[in-house]
Amino acid sequence: MRYGIYDKPPMGTTLLSALQWMIVTVSSSVAVPLMIGDIYGLQPDEIGKLMQQTMFYIGLASFLQIWMGHRYPMMEGPAGLWWGIFIILAQIGTSVGLHPQEIGQSFQLGLIIAGILFLIFGGLGWVGKLQKWFTPIVSGTYMILLAISLCSNILTGMMGIGFQHSHEVQPGVAITSVGIVALVIWLTRLERFSSFAVLFGMVAGWLLYAVMGWTEPVRPSHQVFEWPSLFFWGAPRWDWGIVLTSVLTGFVLLTNLVTSIVVMGKATETEPTEKQYNRGGVFTGVSHILSGLAGVVGMIPLSLAAAVIQTTRMASRLPFLLAMVGIMIIGLFPAISHFLAALPTPVAYAAMFITYTKLLGFGLKDYVSLKMDERTITVGGSSLLVGIGIMFVPASAWQQMPPMISFLFGNGLLLGVLVCLVLEHIVFRKPKESNEQKDGQAA
Template sequence: MRYGLHETPPIGVTIVGALQWLIVTLANTFVVPLMISQIYGLDTAQSHSFMQQTIFFVGVASLLQVWIGHRYPLMEGPAGLWWGIFIILAQIGTSIGVAPSQIGQSFELGLLLCGAMFLFLGLKGWIGKIQEWFTPAITGTYMTLLSISLCSNFIKGMLGVGYNGSIQVQPGIAILSLVVMGLVIWFLRIRKIASFAVLLGIVIGWFICAVLGWTQPVRASGEIFAWPTFFFWGPPRWDAGIVLTSVLTGFVLLTNLITSLAVVGASVGVKATKEVYNRGGIFTGVSHLIAGSTGVVGMIPISLAAAVIQTTKLASRLPFNVAMVLMMIIGVFPTISAFLTSIPTPVAYAAMFVSYTQLLGFGLKDFARARLDERGIIVIGSALLVGVGVMFVPTDAWKSLHPLLSFLLGNGLLLGVLVALLFEHVIMRDKTKQQADGKE
């Protein structure tokens, strides 16, 4: 390591390191609000504002963590689990007559409750204990069902369905998506630029789209400077189904928090302690409170930071702090947000597809860690079959039920995980673990 966690690099190294952090953080931030803007039907001004909100508050949450949270150079970013839930429930809500803006309002409340939960668990020092409920069978089920439920949106996006108002597959867009996906895979295999693979794929794909005339002109914002606002979707709204989904997602995200801190702690040479985990949990709660009160997607530490640190051999906090301040500055200039929201969504889907496959990979790795005896197969198999089976039931079929039941029974992801929890800890509880607990 050229510069350790507590060291101050020269000004030149600090500037270069800050630009590196800025590019990587932006690359892992702007695609998510772009996709959600399209799926929730936001107009141009709303899309610009949502992008601006996301960039600004990613910078705020990351600064709070490195300053008084876990204190690692570890950027926050929109959680893959959260934006996946945003997309899934938007589809279910539309099918039963709930407007996308109302879904957003319910998510605000769900994120606020998750933030309070993280704060409580962190202050009590219970994060590690609660995490024990989510065995590899449970987390593997969650990740696998999440990736399966999202694949339809990715494939349709990469085929051009819905792009520029088209309801049919666009062959040219589909070919371009394959090219972008191939480029990202190629870049990932080149160690020196692997951290920028998604960003490079988007830039090249965007350029090709522009040359072929498939892009829309950048619509500049009428404002030069604008502060982000609170409650982007409107005042928080109670919806039991969405709140239940949000709290369950928060529990599962404990796995991501603990894993990210462990990996980055190892990369900087300062191992994460119990205190670090609890502080990280507390300020993950703060970041969720920020997300809930502003309407952006819930944020969590992004473990890609470990790869950046290993590549640059720069673990110092100073360049990271500078980069997050720059993120906040970018987030108050609507013109930059307008520029980023003009990226063609098929290109964004294609560039993110390879990263998205990691969700399924995490699920498969968790299953590999689970004990696949007869009991384990019944637990996992029952959860997956129920979850995937429900995904094939037409969403209109749930219209006659109460909205809470519609969200619960029509959400294959949530239902599958609840089945896994029920089988794992109640119906088919591991007898050896039960005996061990009885001795304690």
């Protein structure tokens, strides 16, 4: 590690690292409001407003976490589970006559209730106690399934599928993506530039796209400065199905919170305390309440931050704090949000490809630390096969199911982790060692 979590790098290094954190944060979140806006039929100006809201509240929630929450340089971002539910319920809701705006109004209320749930768990000190459930096989399964669930989107994006409305592989885009990946790998091997490999890869790729004429024009902004507003979708609306699904999601995302802090502890070479888990739970509740008030997709700590630190060997908190202030400023100036939204998605995917491989690496390291006996193979193998297998089931196959059932059984990451928890702690639960056994081992 070149700079530890409490180190203060030189000013130039700090500013470059802050810029890198900003670009990583934007690139990991920018696609979500664009996708939600497309599925919910929003107009370009409305998508721009949703983008601006998302950026500001990501910066605010992340700043609060590193200042008063878990205190790790780990950005908040739209949770994959939340925007997955947004998409699933948009498809189901329209089929039963619900207007997309009504779904958004109900989600706002659901996010606020889920946030209150996090506040209660963190305030009562229960989040820290959950940490003992996340043994190496559970956290390893989570990280492996997370990497696998992302790989399809990563490679699809790198090949240009979906870029500029193309439904086919674009050879030029694919070759350029390989070149960007090679550049990032080369930079990570250079001591002087390794901390900024992702940043330089994105900048170089964006410039190349501009030269080739592959960039989209930046949408004009009609206002120079604009404060974020409340309730993007309108006044909150009660819907039993959506609210109950939101509460269930809140419980499930406790898993994500704990595993993210565990992984960050490993990446920063520190040992997270029970107090950090509980503070993280409280401020994840705050970020969910902010998401509900703003009308953006629910935010959680992103494990991707650990992979960025592992790649750059830069864990200092100071650049991250500056970056999150910068993200909030972006959310106040629509023109900046529109400019950053013009970042070609294949460039972002390619520059961060090595970073995503670190997620898989964390999971494999957890598995390597285990004794590969019959129990470990059964628990880990069953969990991975269930999770990966569900990922191959078409989303349309769940449309006739109730929303909560389709959410639970249609998400391979979620189901795989739940299977692992049940097998690890209930079905194949290890017997607790008696005091006599411990004394004998100590002797």
